Amino acid sequence: MVLEKANFPRDKSCGGGVSPAIAKWFDFDFSPIVENHVSQVKYTFKMGDPAEVELQDVTPMWMVQRDRFDNFLIEQATGKGAEFKSGIEVMGASLQGETWQVETSNGTFTGKYLIAADGANSSVAKLLGMDVTPTVAAASLQVPGDVSDRRKMTAFLTSAR
Numbered sequence: 001m002v003l004e005k006a007n008f009p010r011d012k013s014c015g016g017g018v019s020p021a022i023a024k025w026f027d028f029d030f031s032p033i034v035e036n037h038v039s040q041v042k043y044t045f046k047m048g049d050p051a052e053v054e055l056q057d058v059t060p061m062w063m064v065q066r067d068r069f070d071n072f073l074i075e076q077a078t079g080k081g082a083e084f085k086s087g088i089e090v091m092g093a094s095l096q097g098e099t100w101q102v103e104t105s106n107g108t109f110t111g112k113y114l115i116a117a118d119g120a121n122s123s124v125a126k127l128l129g130m131d132v133t134p135t136v137a138a139a140s141l142q143v144p145g146d147v148s149d150r151r152k153m154t155a156f157l158t159s160a161r
């Protein structure tokens with residue numbers, strides 16, 4: 001069972017670059033959600049100091065849209081029998097004997113195993129008392145636009161600690 005607080009498909013701030021090397025770990029075809037193949041990357045720092053890299057001798061990187069990509073993964077899981085419950089926030093988790101009890105915004109669920117896959121700010125990890133690295137606030141902006149050179153990706157870094 002997958003418990004997800006957002007309603008899918010949902011946007012997620014991400015560059016959308018995926019290494020094709022992941023394909024070997026999955027028994028399904030990713031091509032329906034690979035939007036583009038990139039073989040050149042241009043990195044800039046504060047919009048300057050550009051470095052252009054040609055991805056030579058490696059398979060071009062996949063580019064995905066996270067709303068479609070993440071939804072596709074969920075569809076693969078549900079196709080294999082997983083139950084997907086969206087719009088449900090996990091608010092508590094504890095081990096009762098050999099059973100995990102998970103408190104959510106929509107009732108309590110139990111299971112033999114609990115996998116915390118709730119991202120970098122994992123509230124489940126915090127609930128379980130794990131040391132979660134302090135986060136740094138950042139802003140991201142996703143804008144639709146025409147892509148002049150579909151082989152090329154530009155990565156901007158605007159500040160560094």
Ligand SMILES: Cc1cc2nc3c(=O)[nH]c(=O)nc-3n(C[C@H](O)[C@H](O)[C@H](O)COP(=O)(O)OP(=O)(O)OC[C@H]3O[C@@H](n4cnc5c(N)ncnc54)[C@H](O)[C@@H]3O)c2cc1C
Nearest residue numbers: 003004005006013014015016017089090117118119123140
């Ligand atoms: C601007 C930016 C650009 C990036 N670009 C790239 C890139 O090009 N390539 C790359 O590989 N990585 C990139 N990343 C990193 C990548 O996005 C993350 O590594 C990846 O999303 C982590 O996946 P995850 O499944 O662990 O967590 P997430 O993708 O964050 O998924 C966690 C899910 O858990 C849900 N959730 C959270 N809390 C709860 C709760 N309490 N109850 C229920 N559900 C909950 C969230 O709604 C979310 O759907 C980028 C990140 C950012 C911010």
